[in-house]
Each structure stands twice: as structure tokens, then as C-alpha cells.
Amino acid sequence: MSQDHSNDPFALFRQFWQQATPPGMQAFLPPMSEEEIDRKLAELRVVEGWLTMNLGVLSMQIKTLEMQRAALHSMRPKDPPPAKP
Template identity: 40%
Template sequence: MSNHDSITDPLGFARRMWGNMGLSLPGMVTPTFNVEEIEQKIKDLKAVENWLKMNLSMLQMTIQGLEMQCVTLNAVRAMGKMASSYGAGVGAGGASGNEVVPAANSGNDALKQAALWPLTMLQQMQEQMQQVANAAAEAKKAGEATKTDDPSKPAAKS
């Protein structure tokens, strides 16, 4: 009868081998047919998954907070440099070369301009995006023109 059991139980050899060593067969090797045990494993693994997701989101929020802190400190540092350069009466040499430098005795104007740095940066980004959009449109027109000029391809019907 024991020979018949080893034929119908494909993991019988592994169980006997592990059992002879005094160790039980690991749970991942021996599949279980107990539905409650499987459901419990699923619940446990989902709990671990949710815990890991929570830790990941907390880590991402911490990273974003530190990035915002870094950006804010850099902006304050830049505003301080601009204010000190205007206050010291630095001439047309300016920080970036394309800024409008007010007179040396107009410290209030310098602070007003420094406070408008987000607007200036936004305007510069919009200008760059418009330039990229214009270049893409021109490239598309040039591509369409070369397709219609190609004699090997039939002309597009209008």
C-alpha cells in the first residue's frame, strides 16, 4: 500500500526526505488545498502590501517636502543675492546679464523686482514652450512639403 501512496502522491519523496532530516517541508514547496489557509495567506500578504504602499507614499511625501524646501531656500538665497547686488550698487554687470538693473539708490525697486521672480520665470517658460511649438509646426510643414514633392509617391487629394 505504501508503494501505491508514493505513486499517487508526487511530493511523497520530498516529504520523506525532509521528514527524515527532522525538518518540515517549506510551505512554498508543498501546495495546500485548505481554502481557509490560502485565504489567510492572501489576507496576510495584502496587509504587508498595504503597509509597504503606505511607507512608499510617506517616503514620496517626504521627498517632495524636501524638494520644496530646497527650492524655497534657493529662491530666498537668489533674492538675497539680487537685493545685495542692487543695494551695493553693482552696475550693468547684473546676475544673469539680461536683467534690467535699476539705479543704485532704488533699493525698493530691487526688492519689488526680486518679488516678481516667479512671474518672470513663468514668462520665460511660456516663451520657450511657444518657440518649441513653432519649431514643431515648421518641422511638420516641412515634412508634409517633402512628402508632396516626392515623385515616387502619389499626390495627396485635396
């Protein structure tokens, strides 16, 4: 650790981050060029669309199950009223 970090207070942290970052984590680091930013935005919009579609499907499944439960409940035989003495 003979490097002089007095001019840049974050140099040590930056060096640690570069050494600790596995190759797969590079995708989570901020892009540097405008083309990379545009590409990343397009990718994220595709993922957002996919997630939105899945959320719609999930909501539809929940509503369908709720309607099935209500239908089963309405077809259940009613308990007779208690007998009066």
C-alpha cells in the same frame, strides 16, 4: 542512497529540499488548503497596505525636501552681474 527513484524523477530533489529546508522557511512553501491560501492572502494584503502607506509617506518626504531646497535656492542672494570694463 538505496531508494528507487525511477518512478518519480523529482523524488530525489523533493527529498533534498525537505532535508535542506530550515523550520523558518516553511512559511515560504506553498499552502495546501483553501483556508491556508485565504489566510495567506489576507496577510499579504495587510503587508501590501502597510507598504503602500509607507510609500506614500516616503513620497511626501521627498516632495517636502524638494520644496525646501527650492525655497532655500530662491532666497539665496543673487550674484551681482560682472562689472563692465
